[in-house]
Amino acid sequence: MQFGVFTxxxxxxxxxxxxxxxxxxxIKAMVSIAxxxxxxxxxxxxxxxxxxxxxxxxxPTTLLGYIAATTEKIILSTSTTLITTNDPVKIxxxxxxxxxxxxxxxxxxxxxxxxxxxxxxxGQDIRNGIDLALENYALLRRxxxxxxxxxxxxxxTPLKGFTATPRPLDGIPPFVWHGSIRSPEIAEQAAYYGDGxxxxxxxxxxxxxxxxxxxxxxxxxHYGHGTPEQAIVGLGGQFFMRKKSQDAVKxxxxxFDNAPVYGHGPSLEDFSQHTPLTVGSPQQVIDxxxxxxxxxxxxxxxxxxxxxxxxxxxTVLEQLxxxxxxxxxxxxxxxxxxxxxxxxAPTHAARxxxxxxxxxxTIEDASELASVSSGE
Amino acid sequence: xxxxxxxSAGLSQPSSTRLxxxxxxxxxxxADVTVVELRDLAQDITNHxxxxxxxxxxxxxxxxxxxxxxxxxxTPIFSASxxxxxxSFFDLLDPGVLEGKPVLIAxxxxxxxxxxxxxxxxxxxxxYLKAVVVPTAVYAxxxxxxxxxxxxxxxxxxxxxxxxxxxxxxxxxxxxxxxxFEDFVPFAEMLKK
Numbered sequence: 001m002q003f004g005v006f007t008x009x010x011x012x013x014x015x016x017x018x019x020x021x022x023x024x025x026x027i028k029a030m031v032s033i034a035x036x037x038x039x040x041x042x043x044x045x046x047x048x049x050x051x052x053x054x055x056x057x058x059x060p061t062t063l064l065g066y067i068a069a070t071t072e073k074i075i076l077s078t079s080t081t082l083i084t085t086n087d088p089v090k091i092x093x094x095x096x097x098x099x100x101x102x103x104x105x106x107x108x109x110x111x112x113x114x115x116x117x118x119x120x121x122x123g124q125d126i127r128n129g130i131d132l133a134l135e136n137y138a139l140l141r142r143x144x145x146x147x148x149x150x151x152x153x154x155x156x157t158p159l160k161g162f163t164a165t166p167r168p169l170d171g172i173p174p175f176v177w178h179g180s181i182r183s184p185e186i187a188e189q190a191a192y193y194g195d196g197x198x199x200x201x202x203x204x205x206x207x208x209x210x211x212x213x214x215x216x217x218x219x220x221x222h223y224g225h226g227t228p229e230q231a232i233v234g235l236g237g238q239f240f241m242r243k244k245s246q247d248a249v250k251x252x253x254x255x256f257d258n259a260p261v262y263g264h265g266p267s268l269e270d271f272s273q274h275t276p277l278t279v280g281s282p283q284q285v286i287d288x289x290x291x292x293x294x295x296x297x298x299x300x301x302x303x304x305x306x307x308x309x310x311x312x313x314x315t316v317l318e319q320l321x322x323x324x325x326x327x328x329x330x331x332x333x334x335x336x337x338x339x340x341x342x343x344x345a346p347t348h349a350a351r352x353x354x355x356x357x358x359x360x361x362t363i364e365d366a367s368e369l370a371s372v373s374s375g376e
Numbered sequence: 377x378x379x380x381x382x383x384s385a386g387l388s389q390p391s392s393t394r395l396x397x398x399x400x401x402x403x404x405x406x407a408d409v410t411v412v413e414l415r416d417l418a419q420d421i422t423n424h425x426x427x428x429x430x431x432x433x434x435x436x437x438x439x440x441x442x443x444x445x446x447x448x449x450x451t452p453i454f455s456a457s458x459x460x461x462x463x464s465f466f467d468l469l470d471p472g473v474l475e476g477k478p479v480l481i482a483x484x485x486x487x488x489x490x491x492x493x494x495x496x497x498x499x500x501x502x503x504y505l506k507a508v509v510v511p512t513a514v515y516a517x518x519x520x521x522x523x524x525x526x527x528x529x530x531x532x533x534x535x536x537x538x539x540x541x542x543x544x545x546x547x548x549x550x551x552x553x554x555x556x557f558e559d560f561v562p563f564a565e566m567l568k569k
Contacts, residue, residue: 134566184560192563203428205435215557223563265426274431 001334002345003327004044005037005320006079006236006303009057012310015258019312023056029313030057033306034067036317038074040324043345046077046109046303051085051118054260061094068102075347076102079200079236079303080111080179083140084132085122087156091136092143092164099169104348107175109198109234110137112186124155130185131155137176137189144173172355175346177234177301180212187212191219191231196346199296200236202305203261205274209235210295217297230343234301235292237276238308241322245280252279252309259309282326290333298338300345378445378544380404381437382411385451385462386484389415393484396516397450399530400482403537407446407544412437414461421464430468438468446478446544447507449498453485457497466501475506478543480536482514491515508543512536 007030013020021029034045047057047064057063064076076098081091091108099106112129113119119126135153142149143164152158168174177196180186181204190197197216201209217228225231240255242248249268256268256279271277278288293299304323307316344350382401386393394413401409414421420434430438441447451462481498485491494513502509512535520529 130566138567184556185566188560188563188566205429205432208429211557215560262427266423266431270423270431271427274429 001299001331001338002043002075002301003323003330004042004046004075004077004301004303005033005306005323006044006046006048006077007033007057007307008048008079008305009050009055010260010308011054011056012260012308014255014310014312016254017312021313025313026056027063029307029316030063031067031070032313033316033320034074034076035070036320038071040320041327042074042320042323044075044077044301044303046079048079049082049113050115051121052115061098064106065098065101068098068105073105075105075107077106077177078108079198080109080113082113082118083110083136084112084129085118085124086136088136088140089143089156089159089162089164092140093166095174096144096164096166096168099174099348100166104169104172104352106348107177107346109177109179111179112183128155130183133186134189137178141173141193144168169348170352170355172348172351175348175351177232182208182212184212184215187216188219191216191225192223194220194223194225196232196234196300198234198236198301198303200303201276201292202236202238203275206295213296213299226343227341229297229339229341232343232346233296233299234303235276235296235299236303236305237278237289237292238305239278239280239285239288239319240306240311241278241280241282241285241319243281245284248279248281255309255311262309282322286326286329286333289330290337293334293337298334298342300343378407379440379443380407380409380446380448380540380544381440381444382409382448383414383441383450383462383465384411385414385459385465387415387452387459387461391452391484392516392518392521393450393452395521396482396484396514396533397448399533400448400450400480400514400537403533404446404448404480405537405541407541410440410444412440414465417465418461421461421468424468425464434468441469442473444477445547446480446540447474448480448482448540449502450482450484451498453483453490453493456490456493458483458493458501463501466505469505472506474502476547477507478510478540478547479507480510480514480540482516482536484516486518488515488517488519491517508547510536510539510543512539 011026037045047060049060051058112133116126149162177198178186178190179198199209199212217231220231221228240248240252256262278285306319382397384394384397417434420431424430451458479502483494499509514532514536
């Protein structure tokens, strides 16, 4: 089981002081958070991708490349990579480059993006969101698994004799998760390819997340990738903790009440009851996090959003220290509950070892996929 | 038995909007009627607009609306149109869930001068949502509550109720809104599109 943090990369004023970080301060804060995440023993750091203020991470591979150079072990991921408005050719190139530089410490979460104007800014139309996600990802896989690609589709210029360079490290493309809040089409896509499915959970009641994950698991099994329990599942979550529960609530409440995404709606108490948000003591965070597996089953990756609502960097780094302190307990408790046969979270090293052991490429259905996507 | 959900957007208690809603429910025959007062859900409706997900109570009402054979939607007329609370509630429905669903529209107001708000505001809303709107829309002004005997209002209520009953009988075999997890499109078909 992997634990990590993901950032949205918003520039939000601290509601308790009115202080708003500059873009430079926010970008550097994201780097500090990633470095601190490695220091406290977390497995994953993931960045969002946005192309409109108040968000800064428009160029995830630049950010992750910089972080890769200043870290040793942590996996660098995304939350999410826009498979709809980015050119799949550029995704193939950028992330293969990052993967080579980071010695394989890279995976991606594909997402569609729900900001309407971003689509036309990049020459697309939000009404084609699902179709873009399907076609672009089908092409991305071919670019990573086939050395020379001839391709024609609806949404981009045809390719003749094209080779995406650099090639994926060791011939193994970065592992892909598909993120979707409420579209069964995307869970179906993840299941079809045997890819991971990440439900970013943070605004959703447990029943909804459970339903999405169950659907993905059943379809994963339907497509012959293993049992439903062997599907690769990741979840989002968010917390604010202090030693004493009351201190956590008192300190976080003004942030919650004014946050762009939470504020002026439900009370902190109501929101905490219906979503994964946990504001309380370290033990409460442990108990709540352990409860997620009761409705999605044993899963592989837990990402937390902690740099939200305008919290200052100092506070976020303290949160990371506290997460580091409960991490051994979280790992031990999840391990003791885990059913035998549950797959580990994918890493480059493990996938390389499996590929070598089986004497073949790990992407088995490349030719089958090629025939489907060309309409044969 | 057919099921009818009554959405009443009156704000005061007691409310003439609820009074009209009750008269309309009684005019529908052979149906299992559930009345929803939006006032009780006002905070939940706002929260859903802000957070994107419903509270359990609101979620259950939305599910009842989707599953109903017919709706009775009653709003007070504010500023020449439906009330903001009424519109906010219908804004929360997923696209397409009212398609083909019979809906009886009704409104209350202080003066009969606003009765056409039903025709220029409420009916187009439900036409946009692809509902089948009952031909008789029922408007009740203050003076309608004072008339004695078999008033004009009572006649309109009876006619509208009978029309809704007939429409529900006619479309009861119509397909219900699809469950996205049961009626999903397999991947190979999605790719061929």
